[in-house]
Amino acid sequence: MNIIDQLKEIPTTCVSDALNGQNSLDSTIKPLDEQLKVVGRAVTVKISPGDNLLVLKAMREANPGDVLVIDAKSYMDSASCGDFNLKLAQKLGLAGVVIDGVVRDVLAMKEMNYPVFARGVCTAASKKYGAGEINVPISCGATVIQPGDIIHGDADGVVVIPRGLEEDVLKKAQEKLKQDMEREERILTSRESAQQYIDRLLAANRKA
Numbered sequence: 001m002n003i004i005d006q007l008k009e010i011p012t013t014c015v016s017d018a019l020n021g022q023n024s025l026d027s028t029i030k031p032l033d034e035q036l037k038v039v040g041r042a043v044t045v046k047i048s049p050g051d052n053l054l055v056l057k058a059m060r061e062a063n064p065g066d067v068l069v070i071d072a073k074s075y076m077d078s079a080s081c082g083d084f085n086l087k088l089a090q091k092l093g094l095a096g097v098v099i100d101g102v103v104r105d106v107l108a109m110k111e112m113n114y115p116v117f118a119r120g121v122c123t124a125a126s127k128k129y130g131a132g133e134i135n136v137p138i139s140c141g142a143t144v145i146q147p148g149d150i151i152h153g154d155a156d157g158v159v160v161i162p163r164g165l166e167e168d169v170l171k172k173a174q175e176k177l178k179q180d181m182e183r184e185e186r187i188l189t190s191r192e193s194a195q196q197y198i199d200r201l202l203a204a205n206r207k208a
């Protein structure tokens with residue numbers, strides 16, 4: 001299994017733990033549909049607020065399985081994508097779209113079964129002027145994202161795994177998931193074992 005497929009089997013919280021809580025996008029960037037997760041390599045685009053022509057160019061240049069990450073500078077009053085733009089991304093085979101900005105046509109989007117993460121929704125469209133840059137380092141949700149970094153998102157939010165760390169993060173995240181599952185089996189068996197767990201934790205962390 002390649003690293004993307006292996007990461008798909010792990011919750012985003014465990015990936016975050018493997019990164020010591022670093023590299024989480026702002027928690028206000030949320031999934032439109034909590035049931036859908038996204039894992040793939042970032043294609044980045046930086047746009048000028050209110051202008052989304054380069055979003056289309058970036059998706060045209062992306063490979064199937066990539067995640068389009070849009071730096072719209074948190075602009076909340078015109079949509080970086082509507083349902084039609086997202087249907088283009090889906091048709092082109094992109095794994096999903098993450099936006100530091102907003103979308104529109106949200107009801108049609110929810111019918112698409114396609115992972116989209118954004119700060120919210122608005123009514124107005126963007127213009128098509130073409131300002132911006134494709135596949136450059138961007139800031140999205142106050143986090144630096146380089147083209148090719150792995151984007152990992154689910155109901156809890158989005159984290160970015162920098163390229164150089166991906167093997168290490170995969171191993172640590174797999175280990176964390178295993179530990180979480182073992183802990184549940186061990187501790188959640190009775191009222192007494194739940195009490196003992198908390199007592200041990202308090203004793204171990206008690207300040208002098």
Ligand SMILES: O=C([O-])CC(=O)C(=O)O
Pocket residue numbers: 052079080081082083084085086104105125126
């Ligand atoms: O055309 C746009 O920029 C936004 C829109 O409504 C869509 O994609 O459906």
Ligand SMILES: [Mg+2]
Pocket residue numbers: 082083084105
């Ligand atoms: Mg539309």
